[in-house]
Amino acid sequence: MKKIIVFIIIFYFSTFIYSQKNTVNIEPVNDIISTQVQKFSQLLNLLDRYYVDTVNFSHLTEEAIKGLLSELDPHSVYIPAKDVKSVEEPLVGSFEGIGITFQIIRDTINVIEVISGGPAEIVGIFPGDKIIKIDDSVAYGSYVTNDYVTKKLRGPKGTSVKVTIKRVNHSELIDFIIIRDKIPLNSINAAYMLEPGIAYIKVDRFARNTINEFKNTINELKKEKIDFLILDLRGNGGGYLSTAVQLADEFLDAGKLIVYTQGRSMPVNKYASSAKGEYQDGKLIVLIDERSASASEIVAGAMQDWDRAILMGRRSFGKGLVQNPYYLLDGSLVRLTIAKYYTPTGRCIQKPYSNSNEYYHDIENRLKKGELMHPDSVHLPDSLKYYTLNKNRLVYGGGGIMPDVFIPLDTSLSSELSNQLVRKNIYNMYVIDIISKEREKLLNSYPTKEVFRKKFIIYDDLFNNFLNYAKNNEIEINNDELERSKSIINCVLKASIARYLYGVSGYYYNIYEIDYELKKAVELGKDGKVFEQLY
Template sequence: MNTFFNKRVLGAVCLFTFLFLLCFSGDSQVSALDRGTYKQLKVFSEVLDIVDKNYVEAVDSKKLIQGAINGMMKVLDPHSAFMTEEMYRELEVETKGSFGGIGIEITVLKDVLTVVSPIEDTPAFLAGVKAGDQIIKIDGQPTKDITIMEAVTKLRGPKDSKVTITIMRESLPKPKDIVITRAIIQIKSIKSRMLEDSIGYVRISSFQERTADDLKRALQELRGKQTSPLRGLVLDMRNNPGGLLTQSIEVSDAFLRAGTIVSTKGRIKSVESRAVAKDDGNEVNCPIVVLVNEGTASAAEIVSGALQDNGRALILGTQTFGKGSVQTVIPLEEGAALKLTTAKYYTPGGRSIQAEGITPDITVKYIKPAEENGEGNNAVRERDLKGHIKGVDNETKKPLELQKRVFDDVSQDNQLKAAVDILKSWDVFQGSRKI
């Protein structure tokens, strides 16, 4: 028997139990639950002891405990996860917008690793990876039962190294291997240009540390190119998987003079908050049309909901993803961390985004150009994820179509063309709307 192992494990379990009871000892309603939990922890320590004494091979206590924690997270929702020290470092790198990898947003759908969206101009995007692709192998190893954080670790790596993903797609007769050369993914979250008739276009592909500052610079450049004020602005957030909450608030504030941007509500008071717009005199004053689709998630949905509920923009496209939960990252000992869902986002009008998404003011389904015909529809939304947190019962949403790609050519992008047409006739359009 490994005495050191037993003392360390049982000591850790007892310490956890003590801290757990200490945190909630003042709440009589929780005390009964604590007693039940304590009994289960005794079972847990007993199982560890039995495994240590009887398993056919020597066991690694760290792996056993991490496996138990991973199992605990798996019974929650798809976005809660235990992160090893390496995984935690990867998360910190990702929020800075520069990392070695292939450039995709992934989730687990019905126990299968699935692509939510490839990030524009990255190796995965250029290799032809599509939203909805199912990744069944990474470098020949099956992805069954893999966690999102484990997959991220396998997919990322040094610049110029290669990784092979095996995908399944509705339009493909059999699985397909795609060899991708990793690169330093430096996400340029803002792209902008002038369209016709003094109408500006800003594309936000994700919400990173510099997104709000980059947006302000892009808006200044657009204004500088015009001798007259902007007639309108298209804010394109299609296939934007989200990112930092703080950046979504700052981006929303760039278009609002007053009003609530977003609020969060959870089981405990400490996670509740409300962000309010501030009038700094630099807000964009022209009419705005926001483009969204099923790949619009999280922080991008917060911006869409804030502009919609404050009557600041018209939302055009298809139903968004519906990722409206708040994850708090809690550092642990030895460099590990826990990413735990602690609250839900609510729009200024009190709507829950979770599993529902944002309903466009005008639904315009994406029409694929001839070169994209034949591709399957693999749309993925939050409500499809195993163990997703249910949202508040908002209105029933309509069936969805997946936009596969954003086109620079307005004539090739029917949703962008519709947005431009609305802005060109904004006064007439506003006069005909039902108030």
């Protein structure tokens, strides 16, 4: 795994729905629970009095809690108090710090991206800068970890931190005094016109600020004529239930059921669309895949059930459980499954989880069975049949959302070589070590990501230089694999340079050339026949 952290933390595949915060009532609610509490307390007292060695009771209790929750479902989890803040930040939508993305390469902190408008950008920190000292203390070496950097650079808004930078083409180290501030965590990774008339928005997670981001983004895109919009939820592992409802609301007219939840101790709770949305009438394609989960499936399910959008891609993850966060006495947190959610037609798309091993390896098993390449490898029972609410189209519940149009996983150009280049982080290392020296020249020649995609070419000398760099970093170049994957390597290298110059949106804008699924969605959308079943 790459040794990388986003100082605006990169969102990992979490597959959960979050509801409001709660505090646990510590009083037992019935005799059975009271007996079990006394039993556990008795055991701890026995350990304290008689066990042969010293016991770390905090650790023992935490492990007991984890073991208890593991007997329930895959998404009820315990989070120690020390980890609560970092786990919640991707959904809260902000943190306080200096506003950079960094990566540790060869024991040195490298600035990968500078957040627009953040404190680091204001003082003049650039991508490619290497952080040598923090508050006059040496900040390189084997002891430098992601946690070390996070603790040193984050801090309360208004406090300062001194950062000493080594910059390419500068012989002297440069000192910066940075005043920490609130840093936004954007949940929309990319938004632009793919072609005239074709709008594209990629939502990475469902956070508190997602809807404001979406409204600003779609209104900006609507300044141009939109024939259809592609909403990309691939790889989106979930987030807040309320945010999923709000996003679905942007595409539906008032009074339509979006989702409802129900649990053993939770009555039915229905969520319906309200006022006019920002994109209520236009043609819509929603992209999903096997990593689209939870809140993503709520949006996709509502769009499918109301015949509002054409779903394209592959069967989604299949996570139909709702978690509530409950704080314990020491500030630790339990995410407890309290309900299942159902799409407007009544579908529960939760896949079976009685076999935890199969559950955690489900995507791997789908690949082995050929499901990611062939739609006829998916077998859903007739008992899970449902019909959409406007056009009476056949859809299925259980085990994820099946798209209307299947787009297979394309591995035809992949190879062990192309995989190794990604796994060993060669692209980012090359950009930082080599391309950073040409930053100003590149930006002068290609001032925007649009100009870059249109005019920048990976010529043979640059490509061969990259391959030599890879060889020097212990990548074995197999000629047959190189021939097979050359177009992928070329495109990822170009997109990696674009990310360094223009941020993450620059990466997505340029990786489009090898994004088979997105290009297929564009092709089918332009043809228009795919929309005939809806409009």
